[in-house]
Amino acid sequence: MTTLTAVKPPQRQISVAKTPRRWGTPVAYVVAVVVIIAMLAPVAFIIIGGFRTNSQITTDPSGLPSPWNVGNYLDVLTGGVFWQEVLNSIISATATTVGVVVLGLMASYVLARYRFRGRGAMYALFAAGLMFPMTVAITPLYIVIKNLGLMNSLPGVILPQIAFALPTTIIILVPFLRAIPDEIQEAAFIDGCSRIGFFWRMVVPLATPGVITVGILAFIAAWNSYLLPLFILNNSEVFTLPLGVQAFSSQYSVDTAKVLAFTSLSMIPALIFFSVFERRIVGGLTGAVKG
Amino acid sequence: MTPPPAPRRRKTDWRGRLEIALLTGPALIVFLGFVIFPVVMAAYYGFFSWQGYGIPTDFVGFKNYLTIIQDPTFIAAVQHNGIIVVLSLVLQGPAAILLALLLNRKLRGQSVIRVLIFVPYVISEVVVGTGWSLMLQTNGAVNGLLDKVGLGSLTQDWLSNPDIAIWSLMVIITWKYVGFAVILFLAGLQGIPEELSEAAAIDGASYWQIQRRITLPLLAPTLRIWAFLSIIGALQLFDLVYIIWGQYVSSTAGTSTMATYLVTNGRNAGNYGYGNAVAVVLFLISLAVALVYQRFVLRRDTDGALTEKGKTP
Numbered sequence: 001m002t003t004l005t006a007v008k009p010p011q012r013q014i015s016v017a018k019t020p021r022r023w024g025t026p027v028a029y030v031v032a033v034v035v036i037i038a039m040l041a042p043v044a045f046i047i048i049g050g051f052r053t054n055s056q057i058t059t060d061p062s063g064l065p066s067p068w069n070v071g072n073y074l075d076v077l078t079g080g081v082f083w084q085e086v087l088n089s090i091i092s093a094t095a096t097t098v099g100v101v102v103l104g105l106m107a108s109y110v111l112a113r114y115r116f117r118g119r120g121a122m123y124a125l126f127a128a129g130l131m132f133p134m135t136v137a138i139t140p141l142y143i144v145i146k147n148l149g150l151m152n153s154l155p156g157v158i159l160p161q162i163a164f165a166l167p168t169t170i171i172i173l174v175p176f177l178r179a180i181p182d183e184i185q186e187a188a189f190i191d192g193c194s195r196i197g198f199f200w201r202m203v204v205p206l207a208t209p210g211v212i213t214v215g216i217l218a219f220i221a222a223w224n225s226y227l228l229p230l231f232i233l234n235n236s237e238v239f240t241l242p243l244g245v246q247a248f249s250s251q252y253s254v255d256t257a258k259v260l261a262f263t264s265l266s267m268i269p270a271l272i273f274f275s276v277f278e279r280r281i282v283g284g285l286t287g288a289v290k291g
Numbered sequence: 292m293t294p295p296p297a298p299r300r301r302k303t304d305w306r307g308r309l310e311i312a313l314l315t316g317p318a319l320i321v322f323l324g325f326v327i328f329p330v331v332m333a334a335y336y337g338f339f340s341w342q343g344y345g346i347p348t349d350f351v352g353f354k355n356y357l358t359i360i361q362d363p364t365f366i367a368a369v370q371h372n373g374i375i376v377v378l379s380l381v382l383q384g385p386a387a388i389l390l391a392l393l394l395n396r397k398l399r400g401q402s403v404i405r406v407l408i409f410v411p412y413v414i415s416e417v418v419v420g421t422g423w424s425l426m427l428q429t430n431g432a433v434n435g436l437l438d439k440v441g442l443g444s445l446t447q448d449w450l451s452n453p454d455i456a457i458w459s460l461m462v463i464i465t466w467k468y469v470g471f472a473v474i475l476f477l478a479g480l481q482g483i484p485e486e487l488s489e490a491a492a493i494d495g496a497s498y499w500q501i502q503r504r505i506t507l508p509l510l511a512p513t514l515r516i517w518a519f520l521s522i523i524g525a526l527q528l529f530d531l532v533y534i535i536w537g538q539y540v541s542s543t544a545g546t547s548t549m550a551t552y553l554v555t556n557g558r559n560a561g562n563y564g565y566g567n568a569v570a571v572v573l574f575l576i577s578l579a580v581a582l583v584y585q586r587f588v589l590r591r592d593t594d595g596a597l598t599e600k601g602k603t604p
Contacts, residue, residue: 028393032400035390036407042466043410045432046422061435099321107318110311122315129326131581133527135550136574137329139557139566140336143343144329163325166318195310224415226530231558242417246534249421256425267418274413278406 043267050261057256072261082265084237085244089223089269092154092161092240096222097215099162104169104214105207109199111170112177113185123174129167134160134227142231152235161222169214176210177203216277223270241266330574333567341564355568365569368552369576371545374457375464376525380518382465387472387517388510392502394473395480405477412470420534423463424450450535456544463531468524472517479513480506515588522584526577529554549573 049057050072051065076082111123134141141160150156180203188198204211226242233239239247245266249259337355339347359365390408394401411419426432427449434446449459487509488501496504529550536546547555553573557566 028396031389031393032404036404039407039411039466039470042419042422042426043414045426046418049425049432058430061430062432062439063435103318103321106314110314114307114311116307116311122319125327126318126322129322130523131578132326132330132574133523133577135527135529135553136570136577137326137333138554139343139563139570140329140332141325142558143332143563144325159321160325163321166322166326170318195307199314220413224417226415226417226534227554242415245415245417245421259421260425263418263421267414270413270415271410274409275406278402278409 043264046260046267047264050257050264052257052260054255054257069257072258073265075258076262076265081236081244081248082262085239085241085266086269088154088238089241092157092225092229093219093222095154095158096161096165097219099158100165100169100218101211101215103162104166104173105204105211107166108170108173108177109203112174113180113203123170126167126170129164130171132164134164138227138231141228145232150232152233152238154238156232157225157229157240158222160228161218161225165214165218165221168217172214173207173210176207180206212277216274219273220270223273333570333574335567336564337568337571339564340562342561343563347564349564351564355565356572358565359569359572364547365549365552367545368547368549371457372526372528372548375461375528375548376522378461379464379468379521379525382461383469383472383521384514384518386465387469387476388507388514390469390473391476391480392506394477405474408473409470411467412474414467416467416530417534419463419467420531424535427459451540451544453543453545456536456546460532460535460546463535464525464528467531468521472521475517476510476513479510483509518588519581519584522580523577526580527573549576 048065051068051070052063053069053071056063056065107126111119111126145151145156145160148156150159184202185198188202189195193201224242225240229240229243233243236244236247245263248262252258336347338350338352340349340351340355341347394405394408429446429448431449433449437446447455450456483506487505491501491505527550528548532546532548532551533554536544536551549569550573553566553569557563557569560566
């Protein structure tokens with residue numbers, strides 16, 4: 001391992017030839033396999049459990065389905081409840097993401113590239129938001145939403161989600177926008193570009209990696225959000241998936257197999273979304289950590 | 292609106308101000324309206340005995356706070372939070388460092404492993420809670436598996452035995468959040484120039500020497516930021532406990548947290564004033580921890596990260 005990293009281009013061939021790596025690698029693979037099994041076993045339990053019947057689960061809680069039974073999944077997929085909740089979750093998560101990105105990008109642009117009195121204070125205000133988790137504000141937040149007449153509606157969940165995602169978004173985006181060289185800005189101004197024009201033509205494209213990162217984080221957070229919908233959404237027609245899963249599992253608490261099927265279907269969208277954008281998350285976090 | 296020195300600058304200043312207002316206005320309004328205002332109101336409502344209807348009128352001063360700090364259930368919840376904070380750092384930190392180092396090496400299928408490690412983090416707390424509670428119940432899959440491999444004597448009441456429940460919770464927390472730590476550390480590792488370990492390797496340092504003397508010290512800022520996020524998250528833990536143990540069982544199982552206490556004794560009991568006082572206490576505890584941490588641990592990092600260093604990515 002030691003000498004190998006020094007030689008870059010023909011890595012693969014050398015790694016076969018030299019000794020230190022030979023014993024190092026199998027250990028690494030064993031660890032990796034163990035970790036993956038540990039990470040996936042509970043997920044597999046949920047998904048496979050959905051293919052079993054309740055009597056199978058009762059007689060042998062840790063067995064495999066025999067025979068495999070798609071009835072639970074079909075029941076969930078053909079019932080309207082699941083799709084209504086998927087739709088609600090999609091609306092809530094998408095609107096939150098768009099809102100956070102638009103508002104966060106505009107504010108970050110000002111905080112990163114304008115010089116004005118109170119800039120430090122404004123940044124500190126947003127950064128202080130990290131200290132206020134939703135848990136602390138949840139009761140007054142519920143009252144604010146109630147007074148705005150937004151109870152049992154998706155906007156009542158979306159607006160607070162945007163607000164609470166702004167601090168992270170701004171903290172990640174400001175370094176991105178600050179890193180755009182001043183020369184580009186000067187050149188754009190000399191060419192007659194206004195500051196707003198510069199924002200649209202240069203800043204938005206250049207900030208894309210950061211934007212994607214904050215967008216994904218906001219989307220996943222909104223998709224999984226539980227405490228806020230628990231307070232705001234009491235009507236099952238506006239339930240998002242997390243509330244739906246919980247309602248379903250208490251309604252059908254005897255029907256374990258069906259609960260497992262419902263639960264595993266509800267995690268699929270987030271998993272797809274994440275696996276598509278995984279690289280972007282790592283890339284964006286790298287930028288943020290290096291700050 | 293102070294008069295600017297030169298007339299030419301006045302026009303641009305005015306335009307600049309307008310731009311600043313237009314660009315930051317929406318974010319500020321949403322942020323002030325849905326974050327700052329509710330937080331301030333929480334502090335205000337905390338001084339009232341109030342059931343959530345109309346305007347609070349029954350001012351009780353610090354009575355709510357006195358009740359909170361004298362309630363053994365709350366003290367127990369604070370202790371559970373403390374245990375969770377410490378165990379989260381102790382369990383997740385070393386595991387995540389090792390995994391990140393492992394994944395930072397040239398490994399076949401590395402990108403697949405990265406995705407899989409992050410899977411539990413992406414799944415919602417509700418799904419995680421539902422799945423794990425079905426696995427851990429007395430006639431669940433874990434006990435079934437233990438029976439099957441001949442370790443039937445090890446079967447436990449994983450969720451309601453107060454000696455074990457907190458450890459079950461820690462296993463679930465570690466499983467769920469270790470992926471986030473790994474991704475964060477990987478991002479940090481990518482920022483460490485390879486030349487350093489190459490040079491050390493040429494000087495004859497072993498792999499573990501390089502990790503201990505070069506990689507870990509350079510990863511320290513990332514570690515400190517992760518620890519900060521982990522501590523704050525552990526202090527405010529709610530979803531998993533509330534879903535798995537419900538609102539009643541968590542205190543007898545020894546897993547209740549300040550946040551579940553808040554929801555149980557505030558909203559569910561209809562005592563909104565009291566709930567807000569709990570929220571304030573929760574916030575003050577988090578704030579105190581954060582300030583101490585920032586003062587003594589994070590200071591070096593924020594000096595660099597929040598000032599001008601950002602100009603050179």
